[in-house]
Amino acid sequence: MRYGAKVAVDGLSLTVERCTITAVLGPNGAGKTTTLETAEGYRRPHAGSVRVLGLDPVADRHALLPRIGVMLQGGGAWSGVRADEMLRHVARLHAHPLDLEALSARLGLGECGRTPYRRLSGGQQQRLGLAMAIVGRPEVAFVDEPTAGMDPAARRTTWELLEELRDAGVTVVLTTHYMDEAERLADRIHIIDHGRLIASGTPLELTRGGHATTIRLVVTKPFPSDAPESLRRALGIGVEVTLLDELSIVVTGPADASSLAVVSRWCEENDVLPESLTLGQRTLEDVFLELTGRDLAS
Amino acid sequence: MSLDLSPRPGAAPFPRMVAAQAAMEARLMLRNGEQLLLAVVIPVIVLVGGVTGADQLGLDLAHRPVDVFTPGVLALAVMSTAFTSLAIATGFERRYGVIKRLGSSPLPRSGLLAGKVGGLLVIELFQVVVVSVVGLLLGWDPANGVVGAFLALVVGTFAFAALGLLVAGVLRAEATLAAANLIYLLLLAGGAVVLPSSSYGAFGEVTRWLPSGALGDAMRHSCLDGGVGWRDLLVLAVWGAVGTVLTARTFRWE
Numbered sequence: 165m166r167y168g169a170k171v172a173v174d175g176l177s178l179t180v181e182r183c184t185i186t187a188v189l190g191p192n193g194a195g196k197t198t199t200l201e202t203a204e205g206y207r208r209p210h211a212g213s214v215r216v217l218g219l220d221p222v223a224d225r226h227a228l229l230p231r232i233g234v235m236l237q238g239g240g241a242w243s244g245v246r247a248d249e250m251l252r253h254v255a256r257l258h259a260h261p262l263d264l265e266a267l268s269a270r271l272g273l274g275e276c277g278r279t280p281y282r283r284l285s286g287g288q289q290q291r292l293g294l295a296m297a298i299v300g301r302p303e304v305a306f307v308d309e310p311t312a313g314m315d316p317a318a319r320r321t322t323w324e325l326l327e328e329l330r331d332a333g334v335t336v337v338l339t340t341h342y343m344d345e346a347e348r349l350a351d352r353i354h355i356i357d358h359g360r361l362i363a364s365g366t367p368l369e370l371t372r373g374g375h376a377t378t379i380r381l382v383v384t385k386p387f388p389s390d391a392p393e394s395l396r397r398a399l400g401i402g403v404e405v406t407l408l409d410e411l412s413i414v415v416t417g418p419a420d421a422s423s424l425a426v427v428s429r430w431c432e433e434n435d436v437l438p439e440s441l442t443l444g445q446r447t448l449e450d451v452f453l454e455l456t457g458r459d460l461a462s
Numbered sequence: 463m464s465l466d467l468s469p470r471p472g473a474a475p476f477p478r479m480v481a482a483q484a485a486m487e488a489r490l491m492l493r494n495g496e497q498l499l500l501a502v503v504i505p506v507i508v509l510v511g512g513v514t515g516a517d518q519l520g521l522d523l524a525h526r527p528v529d530v531f532t533p534g535v536l537a538l539a540v541m542s543t544a545f546t547s548l549a550i551a552t553g554f555e556r557r558y559g560v561i562k563r564l565g566s567s568p569l570p571r572s573g574l575l576a577g578k579v580g581g582l583l584v585i586e587l588f589q590v591v592v593v594s595v596v597g598l599l600l601g602w603d604p605a606n607g608v609v610g611a612f613l614a615l616v617v618g619t620f621a622f623a624a625l626g627l628l629v630a631g632v633l634r635a636e637a638t639l640a641a642a643n644l645i646y647l648l649l650l651a652g653g654a655v656v657l658p659s660s661s662y663g664a665f666g667e668v669t670r671w672l673p674s675g676a677l678g679d680a681m682r683h684s685c686l687d688g689g690v691g692w693r694d695l696l697v698l699a700v701w702g703a704v705g706t707v708l709t710a711r712t713f714r715w716e
Contacts, residue, residue, distance in 0.1 A: 230473040231469075239558050239560075242558060244493055254567060256474060257474050258472060259473060260470040262467070266464070266465045301469050332468040334469055
């Protein structure tokens with residue numbers, strides 16, 4: 165998938181199982197939205213093929229569209245339309261829409277039903293977008309960054325609703341750059357970066373059961389250039405040492421209290437003053453870091 | 463109330479989707495103050511001003527001013543809705559992602575277009591009623607040209623809607639707003655929509671071929687003499703066809 169000369173999504177291959185929540189996780193600009201929009205039929209891939217419910221999203225558009233629900237990353241409503249009016253309009257395009265009152269109440273849209281779209285808060289617009297995506301009772305719901313801009317309570321409501329959708333038999337595909345969202349919600353996570361798939365698995369598989377640990381070392385002045393190599397030698401086999409930036413190093417692999425002691429001794433021998441030295445469980449954040457050498461947030 | 467989220471997908475029947483879209487388009491247009499100004503207020507001002515000021519304007523008209531101005535203003539009303547209002551509304555729909563959002567709903571593009579046309583016809587019906595009532599109050603005495611006037615309205619809507627979508631599909635929303643209003647004003651002043659092409663002297667030979675002049679002349683033909691202005695309808699149809707082809711080639715949904 166290209167935009168001009170820029171390749172946005174490159175050789176991405178993934179399969180989504182029915183009745184699961186799948187998260188496409190990656191930093192901004194990784195190609196998440198492009199991936200989703202290709203499945204939604206907005207874009208025709210320059211190479212390769214996409215099938216959703218066995219249908220080609222571009223060629224079989226008319227057969228596919230009634231069966232999927234789409235939440236765009238933003239917008240999608242007239243600026244002067246009232247929230248309840250917009251939702252009712254989308255519902256009318258479907259044969260068996262959800263009960264609007266129950267849906268609005270569920271998403272906390274009741275109190276802003278009469279408000280014009282342009283005056284809704286970002287979180288309210290997101291919730292309305294989600295409501296529009298599921299009001300037609302789709303088999304597959306594609307939701308692009310569903311909780312961006314939401315307050316914590318709305319986020320939790322949204323997560324619960326997405327889980328209920330899955331339990332009711334809806335296949336949910338979401339993009340996110342929030343680790344906790346992917347870890348908490350997804351049955352399967354696909355991590356993409358620069359338009360390529362770099363890892364896939366359940367949250368447990370990706371974090372290797374959560375048993376593996378990481379040591380983060382942040383120092384006050386830049387590491388000597390051979391620091392990763394010499395630290396790895398000090399720790400022995402089975403660990404990986406990644407230089408995150410000139411002031412921080414991450415060690416992953418089987419680590420315990422004695423590894424901490426090794427690291428602090430290494431600091432002493434190399435005249436390095438630690439600012440912080442922490443031991444933690446492996447998170448998706450660490451997975452991403454190992455795979456790309458970058459922070460997800462960057 | 464419990465929410466049964468289990469999948470039960472399906473598109474509403476096509477006519478119901480189109481009706482919903484048309485109702486929505488018409489409602490939003492009527493809610494918007496500027497659109498209403500364009501749709502009703504300006505045409506009524508032009509009509510009243512033209513009829514009451516015809517003597518001072520020194521126009522050499524072959525008929526009573528009210529009989530010339532009323533069909534002209536009906537044509538103006540069609541132009542303002544089918545061209546200017548539609549272009550502006552569509553430009554902002556592109557900007558706000560409405561067209562994109564509806565593009566992933568069960569409503570096909572043909573349904574979206576049909577809904578838009580339906581919305582336009584609802585507004586135009588409202589305009590025709592208002593302008594006709596004002597015209598009748600001013601003493602308008604139309605010939606029986608209902609068929610011709612109806613055809614002019616329909617073919618004129620087709621031509622101007624195609625041109626409006628052409629503008630809205632290529633330019634940014636703000637540029638569309640500016641261009642649609644500017645073209646409207648130019649055609650109002652020099653496009654032979656309110657006044658007949660014959661009152662433009664030699665330039666009337668040009669205005670006859672403009673969609674504005676053709677629509678105005680078709681409307682006047684049927685309201686003054688009865689009958690159908692076939693030549694003008696043909697000109698409008700050609701504008702509509704050219705506009706449709708160009709729009710289909712250039713329209714960008716986002």
